[in-house]
Amino acid sequence: xxxxxxxxxxxxxxxPEDGDESIRWHQRVVTRAGADKQAQSGLIGFASDAGVxxxxxxxxxxxxxxxxxxxxxxxxxxxxxxQVVDFGTVTVDEGRLEAGQTALATAxxxxxxxxxxxxxxxxxxxxxxxxxxxxxxxFDPAATRIGIINLDAHFxxxxxxxxxPSSGTPFYQMAEQLGADxxxxxxLGVSRTSNTSALFQRADDLGVSYMEDWQMxxxxxxxxxxxxxxxxxxxDLIYLTIDLDVLPHYQAPGVSAPAxxxxxxxxxxxxxxxxxxxxxxxxxxxxxxxxxxxNPIYDVSGMTARTAALLANxxxxxxxxx
Numbered sequence: 001x002x003x004x005x006x007x008x009x010x011x012x013x014x015x016p017e018d019g020d021e022s023i024r025w026h027q028r029v030v031t032r033a034g035a036d037k038q039a040q041s042g043l044i045g046f047a048s049d050a051g052v053x054x055x056x057x058x059x060x061x062x063x064x065x066x067x068x069x070x071x072x073x074x075x076x077x078x079x080x081x082x083q084v085v086d087f088g089t090v091t092v093d094e095g096r097l098e099a100g101q102t103a104l105a106t107a108x109x110x111x112x113x114x115x116x117x118x119x120x121x122x123x124x125x126x127x128x129x130x131x132x133x134x135x136x137x138x139f140d141p142a143a144t145r146i147g148i149i150n151l152d153a154h155f156x157x158x159x160x161x162x163x164x165p166s167s168g169t170p171f172y173q174m175a176e177q178l179g180a181d182x183x184x185x186x187x188l189g190v191s192r193t194s195n196t197s198a199l200f201q202r203a204d205d206l207g208v209s210y211m212e213d214w215q216m217x218x219x220x221x222x223x224x225x226x227x228x229x230x231x232x233x234x235x236d237l238i239y240l241t242i243d244l245d246v247l248p249h250y251q252a253p254g255v256s257a258p259a260x261x262x263x264x265x266x267x268x269x270x271x272x273x274x275x276x277x278x279x280x281x282x283x284x285x286x287x288x289x290x291x292x293x294x295n296p297i298y299d300v301s302g303m304t305a306r307t308a309a310l311l312a313n314x315x316x317x318x319x320x321x322x
C-alpha cells in the first residue's frame with residue numbers, strides 16, 4: 001500500500017543573542033497549513049526502497065527524506081524572507097512501487113503551482129518517474145519543451161522487465177511517454193563500468209547528450225558548460241535530478257552503488273551554478289529539482305547527508321528564485 005506522512009514542525013538550534021539575522025533553516029520551513037504568499041520553495045519526500053530492491057541495489061534509501069530534513073534544519077539560512085513549504089512524504093509499503101509513484105505524481109502536480117521551485121527527495125531513483133509524471137501534469141509537454149538533466153553515474157535507461165519499473169528504468173519510461181523527438185535528456189557523470197554496451201547504444205539511439213565521469217574533472221569545466229548551454233538551447237523548462245552516486249565514494253558513501261571514480265563535488269557545484277545561470281532565460285525556468293539515493297545505513301559519519309544538504313540549500317536558496 002501507499003501512505004502519506006504529513007509534515008511536522010521543524011525544530012532546531014536558535015541563537016537569539018545574535019539578533020534577527022541569526023536565522024536557520026528550521027525557522028523558515030512551514031507546513032502546508034502555515035504557508036503564506038512568501039513561500040517560494042517547497043519540499044516533498046518519497047520514502048521508497050522498492051525500485052532499488054528491484055534493481056538489485058543496496059536498500060535503505062527510504063529513510064533518505066527524513067535524514068536530509070534532519071541535516072537541513074540547523075543550516076544557516078541565507079534565503080531572505082522566503083519560506084520553504086514542507087509538503088510531507090509519500091511512502092511506499094510492501095513494495096507497491098507503481099501506486100507510490102502515482103501518489104507522488106499527484107503530490108508534485110498539486111504542489112508545483114504553489115511554489116517557484118519544488119525539491120523532491122527520494123528514495124531510490126525510481127522517484128524520478130513519479131516526479132516526472134507530476135511535472136507533465138502541471139506543464140503540458142505538447143506545449144513545453146522539457147529538458148531533463150541528470151547528474152548520475154547511471155543512464156537509468158533500462159527497459160521495464162517482468163519485475164516492473166525500478167530505479168534503473170525511469171528515463172526509458174520518460175522516453176516512451178514523450179517519444180524520441182520530444183525526449184531531451186542530458187546525463188552527466190556516466191560510469192562506463194556501471195553501464196553495459198546495450199545502455200550506451202540505447203542512449204545513442206535516443207539522442208541522449210552525455211559525458212562520462214572521466215570527462216567531468218575541474219580542468220574540463222569549459223567543455224562541460226558548453227555542453228550544458230548547447231543542450232539548453234530552445235528549451236522552455238529544466239527538470240534537474242541528482243543521483244548522489246554521481247559523487248566519488250569518499251564524498252557519498254551512503255548510496256545504493258558508490259562510485260569508484262565519480263565526479264568531484266566542486267564540479268557538481270559548478271554545474272549547478274551554470275544551470276542556475278541559464279534558468280532565468282527559460283520561459284518556465286526550473287520548477288522542480290530532485291535528489292535521490294541517500295542511504296543512511298551506509299553513510300559513514302553522515303557525509304552523504306551533509307553533502308546532500310549542501311546541494312539542497314543551494315538549489316532552494318538560489319538567486320534565481322523570485
